[in-house]
Amino acid sequence: MARRLPAFTGAALKISWQASRRDTAAALGLNLAAGFFTAFGLLATTGVLESLFAAGPTAERVLAALPALAMVAGATALRAGLLAGASWAQERLKPQVERLAEKRLFHLTTQVELTAFDDEEFHNAMQRARDNGVPDSATVVEMTVNVLTGAIGVLATAVTLGLLHPVLLPLLLVTAVPDGWAALRTARMRYLAFRRVSTARRRKYLLSDLMAERLPAAEVRAFTLREFLLGEYDQVAETEQQVELDVARERTGTRVAGSVLGGLALAAVYVALGALLSFGVIALAVAGTAVLAIRTGQTSLTSLVQSVNRLYEAGLYFGDYLAFCELARNRVPSVGGSAAPPGFAEIVADRVTFRYPGSDTPALHEVSVTIRRGEVVALVGENGSGKTTLAKLLAGLYTPDSGTIRWDGTDLAGISGDALREKISVIAQDHTRWPLTARQNVTLGRPVDPVRLAEAVETAGADEVIGRLAHGYDTLLDRRFHQGQDLSGGQWQRIAIARAFYRDAELMIFDEPSSALDARAEHALFERIRQHADGRTVVLITHRLSSVRHADRVYVLESGRVAEEGTHTELMLADGQYAQLYRLQANAYLDRSTA
Numbered sequence: 361m362a363r364r365l366p367a368f369t370g371a372a373l374k375i376s377w378q379a380s381r382r383d384t385a386a387a388l389g390l391n392l393a394a395g396f397f398t399a400f401g402l403l404a405t406t407g408v409l410e411s412l413f414a415a416g417p418t419a420e421r422v423l424a425a426l427p428a429l430a431m432v433a434g435a436t437a438l439r440a441g442l443l444a445g446a447s448w449a450q451e452r453l454k455p456q457v458e459r460l461a462e463k464r465l466f467h468l469t470t471q472v473e474l475t476a477f478d479d480e481e482f483h484n485a486m487q488r489a490r491d492n493g494v495p496d497s498a499t500v501v502e503m504t505v506n507v508l509t510g511a512i513g514v515l516a517t518a519v520t521l522g523l524l525h526p527v528l529l530p531l532l533l534v535t536a537v538p539d540g541w542a543a544l545r546t547a548r549m550r551y552l553a554f555r556r557v558s559t560a561r562r563r564k565y566l567l568s569d570l571m572a573e574r575l576p577a578a579e580v581r582a583f584t585l586r587e588f589l590l591g592e593y594d595q596v597a598e599t600e601q602q603v604e605l606d607v608a609r610e611r612t613g614t615r616v617a618g619s620v621l622g623g624l625a626l627a628a629v630y631v632a633l634g635a636l637l638s639f640g641v642i643a644l645a646v647a648g649t650a651v652l653a654i655r656t657g658q659t660s661l662t663s664l665v666q667s668v669n670r671l672y673e674a675g676l677y678f679g680d681y682l683a684f685c686e687l688a689r690n691r692v693p694s695v696g697g698s699a700a701p702p703g704f705a706e707i708v709a710d711r712v713t714f715r716y717p718g719s720d721t722p723a724l725h726e727v728s729v730t731i732r733r734g735e736v737v738a739l740v741g742e743n744g745s746g747k748t749t750l751a752k753l754l755a756g757l758y759t760p761d762s763g764t765i766r767w768d769g770t771d772l773a774g775i776s777g778d779a780l781r782e783k784i785s786v787i788a789q790d791h792t793r794w795p796l797t798a799r800q801n802v803t804l805g806r807p808v809d810p811v812r813l814a815e816a817v818e819t820a821g822a823d824e825v826i827g828r829l830a831h832g833y834d835t836l837l838d839r840r841f842h843q844g845q846d847l848s849g850g851q852w853q854r855i856a857i858a859r860a861f862y863r864d865a866e867l868m869i870f871d872e873p874s875s876a877l878d879a880r881a882e883h884a885l886f887e888r889i890r891q892h893a894d895g896r897t898v899v900l901i902t903h904r905l906s907s908v909r910h911a912d913r914v915y916v917l918e919s920g921r922v923a924e925e926g927t928h929t930e931l932m933l934a935d936g937q938y939a940q941l942y943r944l945q946a947n948a949y950l951d952r953s954t955a
C-alpha cells in the first residue's frame with residue numbers, strides 16, 4: 361500500500377490541478393494554514409493551564425490566564441474560518457474533477473479500434489472504470505486533500521507534544537496503530553470482493569436492462585421470458601449477495617478487533633501519563649495540555665486513518681480507471697501519417713484476411729475485390745459468409761490482419777481513420793436509432809444544409825415519414841422522453857438511408873438497406889442506386905438478388921472467401937451458387953404468382 365499510495369496521490373493531485381488550479385491551491389493552502397493554528401492554539405492552551413494551576417488567589421489566576429485564553433480563542437476562530445474555506449474549495453473540486461475524468465474516458469472510448477468492443481477484458485475494464493473509477497476520481501482527490509489535512513493536524517499535535525516533552529510523542533503513535541490496521545484491512549476486503557463479483561455484476565446489469573427497458577419489453581412478454589429472466593437474475597444476484605455477506609462478516613470482525621485494541625491503547629496512554637506525572641517527569645499543566653493534544657491528535661489521526669482508508673479504497677478503483685485509460689490508449693489506432701486521398705479511381709482489397717478477436721477461424725480469408733469509381737458493386741452470399749465484415753473493412757472500421765485495402769495504390773493502413781471515414785457513408789444492417797430529433801438523425805453532427813437535407817430525405821423516401829411527425833424535423837425520435845415519438849422499422853430504415861445521402865460521400869456502403877422497406881420504397885431505392893446514386897460509388901449488400909441484376913459486378917462470398925464474381929449475366933451463365941440462389945428466389949415469386 362505504501363508503494364501504491366504515492367502514485368494515486370500524485371495522479372489525483374495532477375488531475376485536480378488540471379481541473380482547477382485555483383481550487384486545488386486553495387484546498388491545500390488553507391488546510392496547511394489551519395494546521396499551523398491548531399499547533400498555535402494548543403501551545404497557547406499550555407499558557408492558560410499554567411496560569412490557572414499557579415499558586416495565588418483564583419481571581420488573579422483567571423486574570424493572568426486571559427491573554428493566553430484570548431490567543432486560544434483567536435486561533436480557534438481563525439482555524440475554523442480557514443477550514444471552512446478549504447472545505448468549500450474541496451466541494452468545488454469534486455464535480456470539476458469528475459467531469460474531467462469522465463470526459464477523458466469518453467475521449468478514449470470513442471476513439472479505440474472497433475475490435476476492442478468485441479473483447480471481454482476491455483469491456484470489464486471499461487465497466488469498472490465507468491461505474492467506479494470515474495466517481496472515485498473525485499473521491500481520490502477529496503481524500504488526498506483530507507489525508508494531507510489529517511497529516512498536518514497530526515504533525516501539529518506531534519510538534520506541540522514534542523515541544524511539551526519529547527517522551528509524549530510515542531504515546532500519540534500508540535493510539536493510531538489499531539485503528540489504522542482495521543481500516544486498511546476492511547478497505548482491501550471490500551475491493552477484493554468487488555473484483556470477485558465484477559463479472560457477475562455486469563451480467564446482472566444486463567439482465568436488469570432486459571427486464572426494465574422499453575426495447576426488449578415486448579419480447580419478454582411475447583416469449584413469456586419473465587420466469588426465465590428472473591431465475592437467471594436470482595442466480596447472479598445470489599453469487600453477488602453471498603460475497604457481500606461474507607465481506608460484511610469479515611469486516612465486522614476486523615472492526616471489533618480494531619476497537620478493542622484501540623481502547624486498550626488509549627488506556628495504556630493514560631496510565632503512562634499518570635506515571636510520568638507521579639514521577640515528576642512532566643508538570644500538571646503540561647499533562648493537561650498533553651491530554652488535550654492527544655485528544656486533538658487522535659481526532660486528526662482518526663480522520664487521517666479514515667481518509668487514508670478511503671483514499672486506498674477509492675485509489676484502487678481510480679487505479680482501475682488509470683489502467684483502463686492506459687489500455688484504451690494502446691488501442692487507439694495510430695493516426696496515419698498521410699492525409700486521405702481526395703478521391704479514387706479504383707478501390708482494391710487485395711488478399712484481405714481478418715479474424716475477430718477471440719475467434720478461431722477468420723471471418724475473411726484472402727478476399728480480393730475491386731471497386732471502380734461510379735460502379736455499383738454487390739456483395740451477396742449466405743448468412744455469416746463475411747459480407748458485413750468485408751464492408752466494415754472497406755469502410756476503414758476494421759484493419760485487415762493481412763492483405764491491403766488501397767485507394768489508387770495508397771494503402772489505407774497509413775491513413776488517418778477519421779479523415780478516410782469522412783469520405784465514406786455506411787448504412788449498417790443494425791443502424792443506430794439515435795435518441796435525437798429527426799433532423800439530427802439525418803444530419804448526424806454535420807452542419808445543417810436545408811436544401812441538401814430535403815434532397816437526401818426525399819431520395820430515401822423519408823419525406824413522408826417526417827411529414828407525419830407531430831413536430832416535423834424537430835420531433836424527438838425517442839418515446840422515453842416527453843413528446844418523443846417512435847418510428848416503424850421501415851420508417852427508421854428510410855431515415856438511415858437519408859443519412860447516407862446527406863453525408864455526400866465518395867463511397868456509399870449499404871448493408872441490407874431494404875430489409876424493412878415496403879415494396880414501393882425498395883423499388884425506388886434500388887432505382888436510385890441503379891442510377892449510380894448520382895455518380896457515386898456504391899457497395900451494396902443484399903439478399904434480394906433481383907436488386908443486384910443491374911450491379912456492375914457481383915461478388916459471391918462463401919465462408920469468408922470469394923466463391924464467384926462477375927456480372928449478373930456472367931454468373932447466370934456460369935450456373936454456380938449465384939445462379940442457384942437466383943433461380944430459387946425467382947421461382948418462389950413465380951410459384952406465388954401462379955398459385
Ligand SMILES: Nc1ncnc2c1ncn2[C@@H]1O[C@H](COP(=O)(O)OP(=O)(O)OP(=O)(O)O)[C@@H](O)[C@H]1O
Nearest residue numbers: 478716719723741742743744745746747748749750
Ligand atoms: N463481432 C464479431 N465477433 C466475432 N465474430 C463475428 C463478429 N461479427 C461477425 N462475426 C462472425 O464473422 C463471420 C462473418 O460475419 P458477417 O457479419 O460478416 O456475415 P454476413 O455475411 O454479413 O452475414 P448476414 O448475411 O447474416 O448479415 C460469421 O461467422 C460471424 O459469426
